[in-house]
Amino acid sequence: MAMLLLVMIYLAFISLGLPDSLLGAAWPVMQSDYDQPLETAGLLYMIVAAGTIFSSLASGWLNKRLGTGKVTCISVALTAVALFGIAYSPSLDWLIICAIPLGLGAGAIDAALNNYVALHYKAHHMNWLHCFWGVGASIGPIMMSYYMANQGTWRAGYVTISYIQFTLALLLVLTLPLWKLVSRRVPIDEGSTVNPDYLEERVSKERPLKIKGVKYALFTFFFYCGVESTLGLWGSSYLVNSKGMSAALAAQGVSFFYTGIMLGRLITGFILLKVTNHQLMIRLGQIAALIGTVLLILPLPVTMSLVGFIIVGLGLAPIYPCMIHETPARFGKTHSPSIIGYQMAVAYTGTTLLPPFLGLIASYTTLDVFPYFALVYVMAMLFGSEKLNGMLKKRWAN
Numbered sequence: 356m357a358m359l360l361l362v363m364i365y366l367a368f369i370s371l372g373l374p375d376s377l378l379g380a381a382w383p384v385m386q387s388d389y390d391q392p393l394e395t396a397g398l399l400y401m402i403v404a405a406g407t408i409f410s411s412l413a414s415g416w417l418n419k420r421l422g423t424g425k426v427t428c429i430s431v432a433l434t435a436v437a438l439f440g441i442a443y444s445p446s447l448d449w450l451i452i453c454a455i456p457l458g459l460g461a462g463a464i465d466a467a468l469n470n471y472v473a474l475h476y477k478a479h480h481m482n483w484l485h486c487f488w489g490v491g492a493s494i495g496p497i498m499m500s501y502y503m504a505n506q507g508t509w510r511a512g513y514v515t516i517s518y519i520q521f522t523l524a525l526l527l528v529l530t531l532p533l534w535k536l537v538s539r540r541v542p543i544d545e546g547s548t549v550n551p552d553y554l555e556e557r558v559s560k561e562r563p564l565k566i567k568g569v570k571y572a573l574f575t576f577f578f579y580c581g582v583e584s585t586l587g588l589w590g591s592s593y594l595v596n597s598k599g600m601s602a603a604l605a606a607q608g609v610s611f612f613y614t615g616i617m618l619g620r621l622i623t624g625f626i627l628l629k630v631t632n633h634q635l636m637i638r639l640g641q642i643a644a645l646i647g648t649v650l651l652i653l654p655l656p657v658t659m660s661l662v663g664f665i666i667v668g669l670g671l672a673p674i675y676p677c678m679i680h681e682t683p684a685r686f687g688k689t690h691s692p693s694i695i696g697y698q699m700a701v702a703y704t705g706t707t708l709l710p711p712f713l714g715l716i717a718s719y720t721t722l723d724v725f726p727y728f729a730l731v732y733v734m735a736m737l738f739g740s741e742k743l744n745g746m747l748k749k750r751w752a753n
Contacts, residue, residue: 372491406458615668
């Protein structure tokens, strides 16, 4: 039963990834259809992310009242309805309306499933879980590229993915009884970093945000999602406007970025079967992301820009899932649901603010600034992570 439920969780994360990359891949064509300026994509992204932040903060409350299974079902159904609405939106106003349930659904399912897997499954499962998000995020631009190249429309891509979401929502309803059964029979995974009993004794009476290191973890998540969402939203437009690619080929280029994330998490999962040093995996990933963004800046042939996207994707791959899985071990399992909810909310705040900020600057200058912003975001993420590691070493030494 635990494996069957894990398969359903993997499928839910595919569905979570499918819509995330659609707007960035389709926007070069949507922009023309709706006669909107470039930065309007940033506005839509902000609305989706705002809904995600709200539902992430409410995830602890929702889980207590509904349970992870019901929250997941409702969330997938919400995204299905939203995607169907976007496909048939006649104007920007309707796009904005449909963006609200899309964000609400994404945040609730993300926080709920991350906490469930962090508590009940091993670290390699967490990486494979987010690998399946990468599967969805990679398939989205590929499907959109197919429909734009062969049918000349982005709407069919949204319709098709909404049907996939409706199907998954039905499957999740059928497997609702598994969630409680597995929760009772699968023991909580205590993490790999510190003695959990010793940690619980020290932090259980503290407020979550007062625990040392939490704020640096939030800072790191803020810039992690800033990097990921910035490349996902503006990567296609950058390749079209600054590198001269066709819209269909640029959408494939963005899919390479998400494919890098997917493959990186698949590989990391196998590595973590043998290696338990999650902090090392996080650091190596950040260094790789730094190298990839430098490739985007250097005056190299356009094919090297595609290589840069892949390397950034590979580098980002282990960071998010390893940090999520380490949350109970770093800050205590008592507070992990709340802290993971905060991390999701702050991560999506990065999604809300940083890509639109780049879009605003690019609208007054040029999209050539895109790789420089990506580099700054990666460096900020690395700084926050290293400060957190330093604080954790001092705490464990005491």
